[in-house]
Amino acid sequence: MNTSFARQRYLMDFTLHSMLRRKGRNLVLFTVCCLVIFILASVMFFGQAIRQEAKTVLADAPEATVQNLVMGRHALINAKWVPVLQNVRGVRHAEGRLWGYYYDTVNGANYTVMVPPSDDTEHRLQPGEVIIGPGIVANRNLIRDKYLFLRANYGEIFRLKVKDRLSSDSALVSADLLLMSEPDFRKFFQLPDDVFTDIGLTIRNAREIPTIIGKIGVRVPGSRVVTRADILRTYQSIFSWREGLLLALLGASIVAFVIFAFDKAAGLSGEERREIGILKAIGWETSDVLAMKFWEGALVSAGAFLLGLVLAYGHVFFFQAGLLEQVLKGWAVIYPDFHLKPHIEVLQVVTLAFFTVVPYTAATIIPIWRAAVTDPDAVMR
């Protein structure tokens, strides 16, 4: 066997025996370290998977939607702008979209009510019919061919037959969706026939979008165009480290690691100092002492890192991030039941390792180095 390897193994044996003598302390350190890494890795995996999901799923979102702004707020847009937008060079198709929100007093949930586009044959509805999302199905305990009763804000009760339910696979985009026919939608929300929520555009060439936006700004004054790229960009910043709660979480984890490091760097226990003094006195070199303590730091931090990472992956992708669910659900009544497609990035894992394993190992070695270069006699005293 390679001499150097054998030597390191003996050092590891010695370190492990030494750690077993303080097993309570080392076990607590390992558990806390593992827990911090588990929380950080869970959020990292979840955030990355949801961003990846948004990028893939919303790749077919409308290429551009034109909103009307009144006093800086999104307002209904007049139907007269549909032909105007249709005639903008580069626009293949312009269609008024109808969607809005409904607060259901029965269960306190918010629904997104929407009229399916005219070219969507699969979700075509007759007046008096609705298609409901999986969140509403679960919340109102509805099945196909049953009736959904909704009270409009002017008091009238609408009796709508549940024609179909949207697949539970699509819950992440459709949990609170309530699809309705256009006549029902206009009657339910008391909307005049000549207005839409916004206008969706299909564009021939994506490279022309900036030019088309410029033209729309001139032809439809007071409008705002939200492009698919804008939508994707919005979702790339979701769960970013700058957001309030995640910043607090990251801050708490950093503070926890600083406390670890401070505990290690502030000084060695009398027992540890005596141990180093004895080792030096019986002929150990400084490099041996450092190697021994390197193994101590590396085994705790690397072991905690690997275990925390595996547990976090299982938590997010096999148990649907159950511990994060209460945070994500917030005050909402409807929360989608979804399974994310597993996604893991080497760079993120390496970054997490760099910010957890390296400082811990360094914080273990530095005070030992200070003790190890001192005279054994002085250390033991």
Add this chain to the structure above:
Amino acid sequence: MMMHLRPSSFMISAMFLLGAAVVTLFVHACSSTDNGLAARARLVGQLGLTDLALFTEARYTRHPSQADLHSAFQDQPVSLDHFPSGSLVSPPRHNFAPRTGVQQ
């Protein structure tokens, strides 16, 4: 004769197993099924959806990409920020990006 297991052997084995488990995670992530991703993408295309239904409690968290204002008190005077959703979703970037010819 019973073989004596050295602590380092146990530790090396444990670390090797954990390392192998992490490698398995990467393999699993690369080879896993889409968990309904295709169905979601198809529905988005059919209905022209713009946002994920992750936070359904307020307009600006349900449709962050379409929201006009991303602030507390937008619906009523005592409507505080919807915590924690409001702290997990950032305001749409395009609301701040100046564009020629388009009123923001």
